[in-house]
Amino acid sequence: MVTREVAQPRSETRDRILDAAGQLFAEQGFGGATVEEIARRAGVNKAMLYYHVGDKAELFAAVVSAHVGRIRTLVAAAVAESDEPRERLGAIPRAFARAVHEHPYLPQLMLREITAGGPNMPDVAIRQIAEIMLMTKQVLDEGAARGAFRSVSPFATHLMLVGAMMFMANALRLRDRFGDKLPVPPSSQLDLETLSEAVLDIVLDGISRKGN
Amino acid sequence: MVTREVAQPRSETRDRILDAAGQLFAEQGFGGATVEEIARRAGVNKAMLYYHVGDKAELFAAVVSAHVGRIRTLVAAAVAESDEPRERLGAIPRAFARAVHEHPYLPQLMLREITAGGPNMPDVAIRQIAEIMLMTKQVLDEGAARGAFRSVSPFATHLMLVGAMMFMANALRLRDRFGDKLPVPPSSQLDLETLSEAVLDIVLDGISRKGN
DNA sequence: GTGAGATAACTAACTAGTTAGTTAGACCGG
DNA sequence: CCGGTCTAACTAACTAGTTAGTTATCTCAC
Numbered sequence: 001m002v003t004r005e006v007a008q009p010r011s012e013t014r015d016r017i018l019d020a021a022g023q024l025f026a027e028q029g030f031g032g033a034t035v036e037e038i039a040r041r042a043g044v045n046k047a048m049l050y051y052h053v054g055d056k057a058e059l060f061a062a063v064v065s066a067h068v069g070r071i072r073t074l075v076a077a078a079v080a081e082s083d084e085p086r087e088r089l090g091a092i093p094r095a096f097a098r099a100v101h102e103h104p105y106l107p108q109l110m111l112r113e114i115t116a117g118g119p120n121m122p123d124v125a126i127r128q129i130a131e132i133m134l135m136t137k138q139v140l141d142e143g144a145a146r147g148a149f150r151s152v153s154p155f156a157t158h159l160m161l162v163g164a165m166m167f168m169a170n171a172l173r174l175r176d177r178f179g180d181k182l183p184v185p186p187s188s189q190l191d192l193e194t195l196s197e198a199v200l201d202i203v204l205d206g207i208s209r210k211g212n
Numbered sequence: 213m214v215t216r217e218v219a220q221p222r223s224e225t226r227d228r229i230l231d232a233a234g235q236l237f238a239e240q241g242f243g244g245a246t247v248e249e250i251a252r253r254a255g256v257n258k259a260m261l262y263y264h265v266g267d268k269a270e271l272f273a274a275v276v277s278a279h280v281g282r283i284r285t286l287v288a289a290a291v292a293e294s295d296e297p298r299e300r301l302g303a304i305p306r307a308f309a310r311a312v313h314e315h316p317y318l319p320q321l322m323l324r325e326i327t328a329g330g331p332n333m334p335d336v337a338i339r340q341i342a343e344i345m346l347m348t349k350q351v352l353d354e355g356a357a358r359g360a361f362r363s364v365s366p367f368a369t370h371l372m373l374v375g376a377m378m379f380m381a382n383a384l385r386l387r388d389r390f391g392d393k394l395p396v397p398p399s400s401q402l403d404l405e406t407l408s409e410a411v412l413d414i415v416l417d418g419i420s421r422k423g424n
Numbered sequence: 425g426t427g428a429g430a431t432a433a434c435t436a437a438c439t440a441g442t443t444a445g446t447t448a449g450a451c452c453g454g
Numbered sequence: 455c456c457g458g459t460c461t462a463a464c465t466a467a468c469t470a471g472t473t474a475g476t477t478a479t480c481t482c483a484c
Contacts, residue, residue: 048435114382153407160411258445
């Protein structure tokens with residue numbers, strides 16, 4: 001599960017399969033989701049799935065690559081929109097939030113694969129994740145050069161912003177289970193956007209150069 | 213998979229089964245791990261697993277509960293050791309780090325279950341997680357009352373500390389895959405402790421009341 | 425324009441292998 | 455000889471992947 005980048009031609013059927021697969025892989029995991037059920041949800045015969053995409057592993061790789069590529073594009077565009085270090089850094093989690101808004105099953109899908117150690121993560125996806133992390137590093141370096149940020153670990157900062165967000169998106173699904181016994185605002189202001197803004201607020205405060 | 217708290221009597225065999233199950237559920241996930249393999253790794257006959265613990269779901273619940281309970285104990289003890297708000301907050305991720313040190317497969321196991329939406333998470337475990345989150349809230353409230361911290365979302369702060377750490381512990385396993393194309397210090401100072409200290413540093417800075 | 429032949433998209437049914445859970449009975453210390 | 459602990463062997467259900475064959479659509483010589 002390492003090299004598989006042969007881009008199949010797009011087709012309506014293929015897209016339906018990929019979307020159904022994304023949902024089901026997110027909900028059930030790679031092992032939990034059955035090819036049969038993916039095909040059923042996409043409204044196609046199981047054999048068509050093999051015809052249009054490939055085996056289960058190829059299907060998974062295709063889904064993950066598509067999403068990671070989309071996120072990379074969104075982040076790059078969002079970062080380019082401003083020139084101010086703080087805004088540029090904030091653009092990164094906000095781009096993630098937009099991607100999640102488009103495909104709500106995305107955090108579950110991604111976290112599942114990361115947790116599994118990426119056994120089905122294609123090289124293209126790895127490369128794109130590295131590119132996204134590089135963007136965070138560039139924004140931080142630039143901010144430091146301009147005197148806006150103090151020097152911090154870019155890896156830790158990136159994982160704080162993105163990792164906490166991914167974790168939150170998934171943890172929120174457990175919310176109902178907590179019932180009354182939780183020290184959490186019930187649900188009104190408990191959406192992902194509010195939470196990631198709170199994280200961004202703390203991070204920006206934590207890395208900004210003080211003493212003005 | 214919600215109420216199952218009947219504490220079986222401990223036994224050496226049962227402990228071996230639980231430990232093997234923890235490792236395998238972490239490595240392969242609930243669906244991916246096979247009962248056969250868990251039994252083999254524990255060095256017992258498969259039927260003994262049903263005799264000593266119960267079916268696969270009960271086994272999983274027992275493993276998760278044991279670990280969450282252990283973390284709760286560690287966190288409570290660590291927080292109680294100091295009186296100074298900043299140190300008390302720092303004690304929380306450090307207690308997690310210690311738990312992870314004891315059982316390296318723990319972040320993978322926990323994150324897998326959280327990502328899955330907790331379908332096998334027993335109520336006891338949920339209650340204990342709530343208690344841990346309450347401790348963070350208390351430390352933050354107390355720190356705010358003492359003028360050390362500004363007012364921040366306890367939920368976001370907790371998830372930042374713990375979530376980022378869980379995410380990192382899992383992301384680190386992908387490190388090798390990045391090869392050269394990564395903006396990350398190669399591996400020397402890339403352990404979980406260093407990373408969580410970096411996170412703690414940023415968070416403490418970000419939530420501390422400025423203007424002394 | 426029309427009919428033969430090619431081709432892409434699809435289906436139903438099957439195979440081979442795996443897995444959770446059960447059961448009938450063996451072993452053994454007290 | 456009895457209760458707790460254990461084993462080997464089984465079954466019932468499920469699943470990834472294949473295959474033989476069907477339908478619909480297009481192509482192009484005549």
